[in-house]
Amino acid sequence: MVKIYLALTLLAVLSVAGCKAPGTPPTDDTLVTSEVNGVRLTHRYAVQPPQTFTPIDRAYRALYKASVMTRPDYSGKVVRYLENGKPFTALGMADGWLAVADTDGTELLGYVPQKAAVKSELYDATLRNDRPRPRKSSKKVCVDVGGEGKACRNGSTATWIIQ
Template identity: 75%
Template sequence: MKFTRINVKTSIALTLLAVLTLAGCKAPPPPVTDDTVVTSEVDGVTLTHRHAVQAPQTFSPVNETYRALYNASVMTRPDFSGNVVRYLENGKPFTVLGEVENHWLAVAETDQQELIGYVPFKAGVKEDLYDATVRNDRPRPRKSVKKVCVDVGDKSKACRNSDTATWILE
């Protein structure tokens, strides 16, 4: 009977040892996808972004609301070699987190802090300057040009039509 008791005790001890060993194991982390949210520290600033969006090499904080001057492509890296993530909508506000290399802007959704991508510097303007920028960008009417005529012989002359730049014999 002692032999059986020793076997039972050994069996229980090995089972407890196996349970304790496995209890310390953690499940493997989920696989990293393009949509996995990661953090990066650049120039002392911590940025939160999707894995698909490349962290910038340099970062100068701006943290201001801008408005889009056109339907700009939001890229995964601060140049045109990246992939398009989405588009800014003309005239709509967005948050500029900072300026990065190549004079691009690191952008986020309005009033958010998660980096969604990068747009060229000229894609937007500070919100308080938007109306004046759009007003100054409108085409201005041409000044009327006086009629230009030249003599072509015998009482005839050719005059240039200022609207179409064609010459008409008169």
């Protein structure tokens, strides 16, 4: 009986000894690698990999202070902000959003809306085209109206004013 008891105890100890302790769960800052459409993306665990990905790998500049999100939509969390006018690397298009990295970086930081940035070489032209155009000064057109009166047209509203 003692031999059976020792054999069962030894069997239990050996079966438990073969088990590994569960690994620690990843934190938001743990680096992970995902593969999307044949492209390997390295990113933090908090940043969700996209469903679709088209590589760009070009220098872009931010048009305004845009939020970098953890998901390629507005339901994600804000990871950081792009500084207005500062360059960054667009790794690719992810579900209609730009997947961004630091300048000369390869780690996916998150996603920004496509309208938040423009290719670096087009930045100056985009800003020039976005400025409001000065209005042309309108000439005051006046005509005589019987005797001493005259009527003048206001150029901005195209209405006539009798003076």
